[in-house]
Amino acid sequence: MNYKNILGFRIAQLRKENGWTQKQLADKLNVDNTTISSWELGKNDVPTAILVELAKLFDTTTDYLLGLSE
Template identity: 45%
Template sequence: MIEGLGNRISQLRKNHHLSQGELAGALGVTSALISSWERGERIPVVPKLLKLCDIFNVSTDYLLGRKSSNHISLEGLSPNDAKAIATIIKSLREKNIKN
């Protein structure tokens, strides 16, 4: 099995406020299969793995544990929009440090 894959799927699902059933519906699989992925009993086939990456906006390297951070692409945004996103991220980090 792939170390930590189930935990990353579970955490991303929760971060996106999705139930196992909702994620299963988006992927065209059963919630039991999502549960088995999250418990590390099974791993997603490549097409489902790629769909997970699309849903959660993460790279396959992140999902598979080859890269430790979750990268958010700012591709296609105007410079002003990219700057606004960076400001929001900075503000959220500062808020979380205080808590």
């Protein structure tokens, strides 16, 4: 599995664990919900600044999101 797929899987997993819809997460990040969908499907790269914000929102590390740690 490549990093885009791992990242997308982990974003979706953590979003669901927090009980958020794609729209709710999108609102927290000031992006469109289609952007969240494209990240979760591994279609587009997540900008570095957003990756850091995701780690903060999910109370995890960027390494975990990228699949570099468990």
